[in-house]
Amino acid sequence: MTALEFGYRIENLTSSLKPYALKLTKDGEDANDLLQETVFKAYNNRDKFQDGTNLKAWMYTIMRNTFITNYQRMVRRNTFIDTTENNHFINSSGSVIENNAKGNFVMRDIKASIDSLKDIHKVPFTLYFRGFKYHEIAEKLNIPIGTVKNRIHIARKELKKGLKVYAN
Structure with a gap:
């Protein structure tokens, strides 16, 4: 060829x-x-x-x-x-050593922010965070499901405001 x-x-x-x-x-x-x-x-x-x-x-x-x-x-x-x-x-490129200090600070701030919520928002949010469904929370707290959703929504907004430093 x-x-x-x-x-x-x-x-x-x-x-x-x-x-x-x-x-x-x-x-x-x-x-x-x-x-x-x-x-x-x-x-x-x-x-x-x-x-x-x-x-x-x-x-x-x-x-x-x-x-x-x-x-x-x-x-x-x-x-x-x-x-x-x-x-x-x-x-x-692989020689970075990390201790968990940053994670510990973040968890401390998250816990403090959750603790600062009002009980009417903290309790439904904590139950939801632990894995309960909306209807289960409503039954447990004896409140309408819409109220549960609203309180969880408000808790999220408050946490977002309180943890603004971690937004990025």
């Missing part, structure tokens, strides 16, 4: 390779780059292609391997080697 014939056959396959590139990269620009790199590698290695075999499968394999190689290169770029005596490998 001549280089011109090989190039023509590759050109005809690019439309079927594009969806696979999009599936791998999840980005249009990256997919175009991957497709271009795949076509380039296939054309440069056309002497390794054996006539009578499946060109489309060969191209898919080149694309998959190119994607994997690029991904591994990107991961290595985000990893650096500590040159101290112990030579530890450290992944720079």
Whole structure:
């Protein structure tokens, strides 16, 4: 097969390779780059292609391997080697240590905000928060279901106001 014939056959396959590139990269620009790199590698290695075999499968394999190689290169770029005596490998993006201090502060503020509600709003809200249905709360407190919904709504508004600092 001549280089011109090989190039023509590759050109005809690019439309079927594009969806696979999009599936791998999840980005249009990256997919175009991957497709271009795949076509380039296939054309440069056309002497390794054996006539009578499946060109489309060969191209898919080149694309998959190119994607994997690029991904591994990107991961290595985000990893650096500590040159101290112990030579530890450290992944720079995953070295965040978190204690639960922020969560403890937030829970304390939420509890304080709930405790500051009036009892007529706090009781239905607390029951609802614990998993009771509106009709169960209405029966338990012996009030109409509309009143239960209204009191829970008011409690939510008050809590939202009291916890405004955590809005974002």
